[in-house]
Amino acid sequence: MNLTSVEIREVSKNYADVLALNSISFQVERGELFGLIGPDGAGKTSLFRILTTLLLPDEGRAAVEGFDVDGDFREIRKIIGYMPGRFSLYQDLTVEENLSFYATVFGTTVEENYDLIKDIYIQIEPFKKRRAGKLSGGMKQKLALSCALIHKPRVLILDEPTTGVDAVSRKEFWEMLIRLKGSDLTILVSTPYMDEAELCDRVALLQDGKLLSVNTPSKIRDNYQQQLWALRAENMYRLKNDLAGYENTRSVFLFGRDLHITLKGGNTPEELHVWLEEMGHQQIHIEAIQPGVEDCFMELMSKEEQNQA
Amino acid sequence: MNQDKKVIEVRDMVKKFGDFTANDHLTFDVSEGEIFGFLGANGAGKTTALRILCGLSLPTSGEIRVAGYNIYTDREKIKKSIGYMSQKFSLYEDLKVYENIRFYAGIYGLGRKYIKERTEQLLERLRLQDVRNKLITELPLGWRQKLAFSVAIFHQPRIVFLDEPTGGVDPVTRRQFWDLIYQASHDGITVFVTTHYMDEAEYCDRVSIMDAGKIEAIDSPGGLKSTYNAKNMDEVFLSIAR
Structure with a gap:
């Protein structure tokens, strides 16, 4: 009851x-x-x-x-x-x-x-x-x-x-x-x-x-509707900066030792991998993951900001 | 990070309060441009050590150099070579945004023209031009913390000490704050940071974990995880401090 x-x-x-x-x-x-x-x-x-x-x-x-x-x-x-x-x-x-x-x-x-x-x-x-x-x-x-x-x-x-x-x-x-x-x-x-x-x-x-x-x-x-990827490479500082400027990045956030990234519609992790290699990144590791509540919170925050804009 | 250049050198640092040993023979180095995480349970002795390294308190014994200066004889020089920010106190709430910047820069003896130029650059970089004349209390907490950090490194110190800088800050702003930390480290400023967020421990080049006045572990996050056979820093911390 x-x-x-x-x-x-x-x-x-x-x-x-x-x-x-x-x-x-x-x-x-x-x-x-x-x-x-x-x-x-x-x-x-x-x-x-x-x-x-x-x-x-x-x-x-x-x-x-x-x-x-x-x-x-x-x-x-x-x-x-x-x-x-x-x-x-x-x-x-x-x-x-x-x-x-x-x-x-x-x-x-x-x-x-x-x-x-x-x-x-x-x-x-x-x-x-x-x-x-x-x-x-x-x-x-x-x-x-x-x-x-x-x-x-x-x-x-x-x-x-x-x-x-x-x-x-x-x-x-x-x-x-x-x-x-x-x-x-x-x-x-x-x-x-x-x-x-x-x-x-x-x-x-x-x-x-x-x-x-x-x-x-x-x-x-x-309710998290995006495919989320955990990503790491040898130089995380440069990786984060490069991905912030990558045209197919939808969102990218630091998460402990990884970056959590979502890609714009239709883009694959294979394409991302190729692009990162071209940018000279080494020891690239990409893995599909389930979101945590913190990922969801940030996603909802950005939706809220878009609604206001 | 320049591993050949040590900006903090601590040998056998001891601090006693009466019978109580708050820091029990701490020994460690921090390199130029390194992001060094200083972790430990409440009451482990972090704040005591932090106060000594900032030149605010003298150790009972030990050899300590900060930014190349002797902690016993050159504390005023140390204070000029470091920046400091904490969650609890960072900016003056009854001063405006630009007044806070001018005040801190003035304390460190920077020239008027220089302060003016750098203030403009800073406000632009943090996108705070529109709120320059607002009181600090009118800014959201996240903006305040980012501004506080930038003010703490305005005089281009060798080392910046951050005492739980991201407590209570929303998850997006918390990460933007770490972007600023990475940038500072990239520019050669050593970052000495305490935090209760274990995911932030992963962002550090090296981490030390204190328990009951002693440094129980000191290594890169990867090294600590493999030593303690842990999948993340949360597990490392729990196995040491519990």
Whole structure:
């Protein structure tokens, strides 16, 4: 049974002359791990601030578990857990004081919902007498997540929990989220890291206040209509520059050790290979590949720019 | 890249804060024009090392030369020979685009006429002529980061230090930023860069990975991948830092 947990309908928000959210609509089902993927300035935080009743939309409606963000804000505040982008626990309270403070504010106790946070909290428990301000980045993150969960929220909202975090801690954080999933808890998480999209049930791709796409990561990849090629040669710098000026190049981007390239209609990789040899490139390697979410995001960005032009 | 010419030479660099050893006998060289990726987990000691190499802090011990200058005696000369940019701080938000360029160039003591000419060239190259009179806050983040990088190398330093320059930037702009890095390296500027994006580690000539104050690995991305039997730099990083 699919029940709607979060509903956003034609939501717009302006800051002076900046359109931060441009008629955004999507729904999140109960129990979903839903990702809001986009760079800084895409509108992720504005949308989360609307859902957490800290900001009102200029237009449109939004509801969390059936409660309207405008009229029913008191109910929403009781049933959501929110981890803002900036560390916002009490720095001069200890780890355990922070946790029991948050439990008390929501009229519950640490003991009552300990099961929910046990896996996460156990990792910082050895430091429970330490002030939150003295914790390392990874530990702060675990404490913030524990505090956001301690009142057993129905919807968990995490604003860029992995920004500025190293690859190891990032992986650990996602493992925690995936373990949390599965109960009735709905999780909304925002991130600028495109690779994290693959770990979500569904994602919304957001750029400059506009929704580029809402779908499962695999459907987003399926909707990529170009044949994508991974390409490398001995001198990658020259390869990139040459391809930027090649008449049959449709798009070319660096991707780790490769270039990802799409060709204009009717052009074959064999022709490309010949041309690259003529240009004096050595150890040319061309391979057909499936796009990742990041390829799709860039493709959708360029379509959006063409629509505007 | 000119491998015979070392612009950063570090021998047994140690930095202690009380009992805590933030940098534990670091030894490495960086060549002229090299793109050198400086990776490590949060708290591994990257920022401490970066501050020493920029002449902002003194090591507890070790022999270090940056741009040919001794870190203990010639720190002011080092500062003139390097550029620096980070995600957190790059440009003055309450100055206009052209004012930022003039301000930074002025700090490095460049002449008025020279600044004027180069500013025009720079604005044209970055296609920012139309926004020259806008405040930095009015520019999209990606434009700001590209401008910040260009400003950091405006005085043609020997080395530019980039501390997580592409955090939060959209994927297209992130790649355009790397085009600028390649260009700078091509022009002989050494690029010393930290990042949490592991695909960016692949763009470096060599990468070092720090863990708990030590350099655990240093090699080309290809070399690291074969040593750690990994298919990408993400796997290399995880096997070292986990």
